[in-house]
Amino acid sequence: xxxxxxxxxxxxxxxxxxxxxxxxxxxxxxxxxxxxxxxxxxxxxxxxxxxxxxxxxxxxxxxxxxxxxxxxxxxxxxxxxxxxxxxxxxxxxxxxxxxxxxxxxxxxxxxxxxxxxxxxxxxxxxxxxxxxxxxxxxxxxxxxxxxxxxxxxxxxxxxxxxxxxxxxxxxxxxxxxxxxxxxxxxxxxxxxxxxxxxxxxxxxxxxxxxxxxxxxxxxxxxxxxxxxxxxxxxxxxxxxxxxxxxxxxxxxxxxxxxxxxxxxxxxxxxxxxxxxxxxxxxxxxxxxxxxxxxxxxxxxxxxxxxxxxxxxxxxxxxxxxxxxxxxxxxxxxxxxxxxxxxxxxxxxxxxxxxxxxxxxxxxxxxxxxxxxxxxxxxxxxxxxxxxxxxxxxxxxxxxxxxxxxxxxxxxxxxxxxxxxxxxxxxxxxxxxxxxxxxxxxxxxxxxxxxxxxxxxxxxxxxxxxxxxxxxxxxxxxxxxxxxxxxxxxxxxxxxxxxxxxxxxxxx
Amino acid sequence: xxxxxxxxxxxxxxxxxxxxxxxxxxxxxxxxxxxxxxxxxxxxxxxxxxxxxxxxxxxxxxxxxxxxxxxxxxxxxxxxxxxxxxxxxxxxxxxxxxxxxxxxxxxxxxxxxxxxxxxxxxxxxxxxxxxxxxxxxxxxxxxxxxxxxxxxxxxxxxxxxxxxxxxxxxxxxxxxxxxxxxxxxxxxxxxxxxxxxxxxxxxxxxxxxxxxxxxxxxxxxxxxxxxxxxxxxxxxxxxxxxxxxxxxxxxxxxxxxxxxxxxxxxxxxxxxxxxxxxxxxxxxxxxxxxxxxxxxxxxxxxxxxxxxxxxxxxxxxxxxxxxxxxxxxxxxxxxxxxxxx
Numbered sequence: 001x002x003x004x005x006x007x008x009x010x011x012x013x014x015x016x017x018x019x020x021x022x023x024x025x026x027x028x029x030x031x032x033x034x035x036x037x038x039x040x041x042x043x044x045x046x047x048x049x050x051x052x053x054x055x056x057x058x059x060x061x062x063x064x065x066x067x068x069x070x071x072x073x074x075x076x077x078x079x080x081x082x083x084x085x086x087x088x089x090x091x092x093x094x095x096x097x098x099x100x101x102x103x104x105x106x107x108x109x110x111x112x113x114x115x116x117x118x119x120x121x122x123x124x125x126x127x128x129x130x131x132x133x134x135x136x137x138x139x140x141x142x143x144x145x146x147x148x149x150x151x152x153x154x155x156x157x158x159x160x161x162x163x164x165x166x167x168x169x170x171x172x173x174x175x176x177x178x179x180x181x182x183x184x185x186x187x188x189x190x191x192x193x194x195x196x197x198x199x200x201x202x203x204x205x206x207x208x209x210x211x212x213x214x215x216x217x218x219x220x221x222x223x224x225x226x227x228x229x230x231x232x233x234x235x236x237x238x239x240x241x242x243x244x245x246x247x248x249x250x251x252x253x254x255x256x257x258x259x260x261x262x263x264x265x266x267x268x269x270x271x272x273x274x275x276x277x278x279x280x281x282x283x284x285x286x287x288x289x290x291x292x293x294x295x296x297x298x299x300x301x302x303x304x305x306x307x308x309x310x311x312x313x314x315x316x317x318x319x320x321x322x323x324x325x326x327x328x329x330x331x332x333x334x335x336x337x338x339x340x341x342x343x344x345x346x347x348x349x350x351x352x353x354x355x356x357x358x359x360x361x362x363x364x365x366x367x368x369x370x371x372x373x374x375x376x377x378x379x380x381x382x383x384x385x386x387x388x389x390x391x392x393x394x395x396x397x398x399x400x401x402x403x404x405x406x407x408x409x410x411x412x413x414x415x416x417x418x419x420x421x422x423x424x425x426x427x428x429x430x431x432x433x434x435x436x437x438x439x440x441x442x443x444x445x446x447x448x449x450x451x452x453x454x455x456x457x458x459x460x461x462x463x464x465x466x467x468x469x470x471x472x473x474x475x476x477x478x479x480x481x482x483x484x485x486x487x488x489x490x491x492x493x494x495x496x497x498x499x500x501x502x503x504x505x506x507x
Numbered sequence: 508x509x510x511x512x513x514x515x516x517x518x519x520x521x522x523x524x525x526x527x528x529x530x531x532x533x534x535x536x537x538x539x540x541x542x543x544x545x546x547x548x549x550x551x552x553x554x555x556x557x558x559x560x561x562x563x564x565x566x567x568x569x570x571x572x573x574x575x576x577x578x579x580x581x582x583x584x585x586x587x588x589x590x591x592x593x594x595x596x597x598x599x600x601x602x603x604x605x606x607x608x609x610x611x612x613x614x615x616x617x618x619x620x621x622x623x624x625x626x627x628x629x630x631x632x633x634x635x636x637x638x639x640x641x642x643x644x645x646x647x648x649x650x651x652x653x654x655x656x657x658x659x660x661x662x663x664x665x666x667x668x669x670x671x672x673x674x675x676x677x678x679x680x681x682x683x684x685x686x687x688x689x690x691x692x693x694x695x696x697x698x699x700x701x702x703x704x705x706x707x708x709x710x711x712x713x714x715x716x717x718x719x720x721x722x723x724x725x726x727x728x729x730x731x732x733x734x735x736x737x738x739x740x741x742x743x744x745x746x747x748x749x750x751x752x753x754x755x756x757x758x759x760x761x762x763x764x765x766x767x768x769x770x771x772x773x774x775x776x777x778x779x780x781x782x783x784x785x786x787x788x789x790x791x792x793x794x795x796x797x798x799x800x801x802x803x804x805x806x807x808x809x810x811x812x813x814x815x816x817x818x819x820x821x822x823x824x825x826x827x828x829x830x831x832x833x834x835x836x837x838x839x840x841x842x843x844x845x846x847x848x
Contacts, residue, residue: 311733334736350734351731
């Protein structure tokens, strides 16, 4: 390496919160013009580290130097002044303001010091958006009307509206389609060739290989490896560093192909459609089977699941459980017939974050523990305890507050809810989102075990290997239509990606 | 070599399980206790202040009976309000419903049916108003603030129209007897007993029934509750019915207390009830509610009013003190580990 001083060095950074040591000695060195990837499981300290870098948290100890001189990042404004911009995973845009107003929020171009020059802001925003390859976004539109991907672009425009030397991106690709990811990478490339450094956080190793220069791995609040070459470090080595174990995706064993063909379908979907979301869909689900829906974001996967579940009302078609049609658009009818849903947004759609594990698990089964509305809390606790134990949820304490659990264990609590209810059909929407690699294998095993016990599972995931590894059969969706159905073993990732993008039906 | 290892292995999981088990489990409960204890502390301080500033009057049995009786009417309303707020809603119409129910139950026509007629009418009017609120909110998809604001205006208007501004004196003896001194049971006024009963039932329903659990679920995360198979709309409807029912009970209590029905009854009850629930520890955003906290909140407010009255201080000062208490209570809740996140 050339002996020029790095753009940023952080050394020995520690940060404690009441009860947790979030950072326990982190070193990070970033050169100008490089893409520096930050890897680590959930809870490894990535978020805390970038908040320290953004000036949002003050470290307890450690040193930060910026362009060779020691600095204190005392506040977000101080970090921004130095040229450090952060794009958080949860977009921090204001939906009721326009694109331009969001981009220049807090540093509006003004006349006489306080009159906002709206037209100047609009012009500058339009230029930024053009530079980001999204000239089609109108600076005067309300941010709330934009898609998630477009909002991400606006966030990026906001970061670039400052003089940046270092830009931190926290899982920027999580909500994006492959095409949009390509555009994101092009932007990253443009930035680095201008000498801007990018700190890039992602769970997807293949992305890191594509655009990363060097990698720093965090584990339990420490940097366990710094400055590894992104392209040539073998995957198993990176995974081993992150987990301290040698785990790749481990999928449970599948029963032989066509094992369920003789069984009567428990769930039948006939010509189900919603205008603008998905074309008529037919599918059958047999007991013991895991069927995967593969497709891009926006291909209608989640919408199909939610319509089967009655959370959305279909325009046409019907859903039958054991041959009996369900009342369309009624969650209660679906739940009553034995369908359960683990929704995509766990915290927003499934969990009562102020409550205990037990309350969260029993919520769909309350009347079973009640006589004339009176809850028998002892039976309730015993039953939830058993369900929780059966899924080896940790801690296996039904009184624990759900918010203190990791993502994987929160997901298990959602599964326990339906296990307790004894449902026949389980709809899983992105079951491993926000679940770290180590815990995924365990979740896969639980899902397969539930299927082996006779449950029919419909799985949606944006991670193709997950669908291929876990499901028995796969339905490939493109723009709201099923373009291909096959045994999961006959497909591979490239074939699926071809199908979801090209959509050439071959069978 | 082997022995210490086994011992360590044996110990490790149990102690780990214990520490994980205790921390999250006891956390919220402890937080709730702190809040309840601090309110009890405030109440104790107030009693001491009352005892010192007006030693003869404040601690007299008759005064304590008066304080409790005054707390009873607003207390019953607050129990209903606590349920609504816990579910993430708000009921601005409680004061107006109390007024309407109290005048409707004391019209000449109603009084002909005696005790039962008055009681029944008060309850039915309360539940009826709650039904309208609930239907508008749950099935008409109106924002609770707006729907109950509309009810506030129209119920007050209707109350004025019924009475034409006059006080409707109650002539039914059995109703008046209930408010008389000689009907006290072991020194406790009947109205206080009604309040105690409503509190007890409210606590049981919120903490020990499926209805209570669903209320908390709807307030904590309505979308999650819906996707878990709870009929969120029906639950909301029931909650406003419940609040209306509490208003009906409170209206009957006011009739007993005043021996009359007036269209100005229950003025600003909505604000007192909301304030009492909030300082008690019920989250305005929903998802957590405490009946005990609400009742303590009511007692704190009523005691302040009483102390100020005994010391001949102006209402203005009293209002300022109430405002300060609300601010202080909410600030304390923010600081407590499980407050408002």
